Amino acid sequence: MKKSLIISTSIDLVxxxxxxxxxxxxxxxxxxxxxxxSEMRVLSYQLGQIEKMISQQLGMDGNIFIRIxxxxxxxxxxxxxxxxxxxxxxxxxxATFNHTVTASKEALKQLKELLEKEVK
Amino acid sequence: MREIKDIRDDEIRVIGExxxxxxxxxxxxxIISAIVFLIALGAVLLFIFSSHKREKNTETISxxxxxxxxxxxxxxxxxxxxxxxxxKGFTEVQDTTINDIPIRIFIPHNAELTLHVGEIDxxxxxxxxxxxxxxxxADNGKIVGAFVLEGKPLAWGLSKKGFCAxxxxxxxxxxxxxxxxxxxxxxxxxxxxRQYPLVKDGVLIDNEPKGKAIxxxxxxxxxxxxxxxxxxxxxFHDFSQALVDLNIGNAVYLVGSSAYGWAVDExxxxxxxxxxxxxxxxxxxKNRSYIVWKKK
Numbered sequence: 001m002k003k004s005l006i007i008s009t010s011i012d013l014v015x016x017x018x019x020x021x022x023x024x025x026x027x028x029x030x031x032x033x034x035x036x037x038s039e040m041r042v043l044s045y046q047l048g049q050i051e052k053m054i055s056q057q058l059g060m061d062g063n064i065f066i067r068i069x070x071x072x073x074x075x076x077x078x079x080x081x082x083x084x085x086x087x088x089x090x091x092x093x094x095a096t097f098n099h100t101v102t103a104s105k106e107a108l109k110q111l112k113e114l115l116e117k118e119v120k
Numbered sequence: 121m122r123e124i125k126d127i128r129d130d131e132i133r134v135i136g137e138x139x140x141x142x143x144x145x146x147x148x149x150x151i152i153s154a155i156v157f158l159i160a161l162g163a164v165l166l167f168i169f170s171s172h173k174r175e176k177n178t179e180t181i182s183x184x185x186x187x188x189x190x191x192x193x194x195x196x197x198x199x200x201x202x203x204x205x206x207x208k209g210f211t212e213v214q215d216t217t218i219n220d221i222p223i224r225i226f227i228p229h230n231a232e233l234t235l236h237v238g239e240i241d242x243x244x245x246x247x248x249x250x251x252x253x254x255x256x257x258a259d260n261g262k263i264v265g266a267f268v269l270e271g272k273p274l275a276w277g278l279s280k281k282g283f284c285a286x287x288x289x290x291x292x293x294x295x296x297x298x299x300x301x302x303x304x305x306x307x308x309x310x311x312x313x314r315q316y317p318l319v320k321d322g323v324l325i326d327n328e329p330k331g332k333a334i335x336x337x338x339x340x341x342x343x344x345x346x347x348x349x350x351x352x353x354x355x356f357h358d359f360s361q362a363l364v365d366l367n368i369g370n371a372v373y374l375v376g377s378s379a380y381g382w383a384v385d386e387x388x389x390x391x392x393x394x395x396x397x398x399x400x401x402x403x404x405x406k407n408r409s410y411i412v413w414k415k416k
Contacts, residue, residue, distance in 0.1 A: 009202050010202040011202045011203075011204060012204060026288075026289075027289050027416075028232065028288060028289020028290045028291070029289065029290065029291070029343070029345075030205065030289070030416075041205070042205035042206070042416075043205060044202070044203075044205055046343075048126075051135055054135050054136065055135050055136050058135075058136055059136055060136055061136065062135045062136025063134050063135060063136045065134075065135040065136070066132055066133065066134050066135065067127055067132065067133040067134075067135055068132050069127065069128065069129035069130065069131065069132070070127060070128070070129050071129075071288070073135070103129075104129045104130045105130075106130035106131075107129065107130050107131060107132050110131070110132045111132050114132065114134070
């Protein structure tokens with residue numbers, strides 16, 4: 001059975017398949033999950049705590065997620081376009097959704113190099 | 121829980137990647153544990169063998185081995201309730217008594233902290249809590265201590281070592297002569313103000329003024345941010361001690377006494393405190409500053 005990510009608080013619980021997550025952004029003490037079905041869910045966890053949950057629950061499978069700087073975790077499966085000078089990253093499945101996020105030039109440069117290395 | 125290293129904005133990290141290192145580490149731990157176990161087993165067998173020899177010499181030895189391992193897990197439950205993130209912002213109000221001091225705790229939910237200077241709009245329904253932040257000098261009406269309003273520095277002084285910063289939604293309460301968060305607030309359209317430090321890393325900090333008044337503070341308790349107000353007039357020392365006893369890690373003062381403010385609870389009820397028409401506050405209206413928690 002494929003692993004799901006479970007994010008639980010004392011009153012509610014979110015169970016979500018990793019491939020349904022496009023990206024998770026930080027909003028201070030909160031984080032927002034943007035899902036492939038266009039839903040957005042605000043969670044009362046900091047991004048670092050979500051990163052720990054991914055690492056612990058998904059183990060090696062968690063490597064489909066990449067932490068970019070302080071405020072972003074992206075699903076690498078949906079990286080569609082990177083423009084380093086414009087600090088632009090488009091996450092898309094080339095069919096149903098298209099999300100543009102920003103990150104620092106240095107972080108995007110590293111992301112680009114990472115993906116380039118993977119095809120060599 | 122394994123700690124994850126902090127990350128800078130110009131870095132990336134593949135999550136779960138260093139799990140491989142973890143496996144290697146676990147393998148080593150397993151090997152070392154096995155060796156230790158074998159040595160222990162050898163020692164026990166040797167002991168039994170030698171005992172058996174002694175028994176043969178008509179001596180009786182009774183051995184009782186008792187092993188007890190206690191693991192105590194320290195947890196610090198939140199003071200406020202867990203609130204569904206889809207709910208509209210509000211302030212949870214709790215009354216309690218610490219060291220015979222009646223206190224009121226205001227816990228904002230689904231809200232973000234900003235600062236405001238000047239008259240505050242009482243009709244603004246997005247505000248769920250506000251209280252005066254920095255002090256204002258009685259002689260020239262200027263803000264006391266360094267102050268940044270949405271990235272714009274308005275004051276630079278260092279008369280008080282406590283500070284509170286709200287940058288990109290992250291709130292930091294601390295004590296320092298110089299804090300890089302002042303510069304960071306100017307760079308990131310953030311907020312920063314200074315006040316008397318009350319508690320640093322769980323340790324009480326004494327302050328010069330010795331009088332008694334209604335006291336207020338903004339506090340950080342294991343990452344939970346909330347405001348505390350005494351319902352009776354208290355000295356700085358007794359107030360700070362009460363905060364320490366409430367397990368607060370860091371706290372800085374908010375303007376106390378009759379300084380005006382309010383909170384809006386879950387039912388929409390407005391909890392006002394201080395005196396809105398106080399002559400002294402009216403006189404300083406121009407540079408009066410507020411912490412303002414607004415609904416997200």
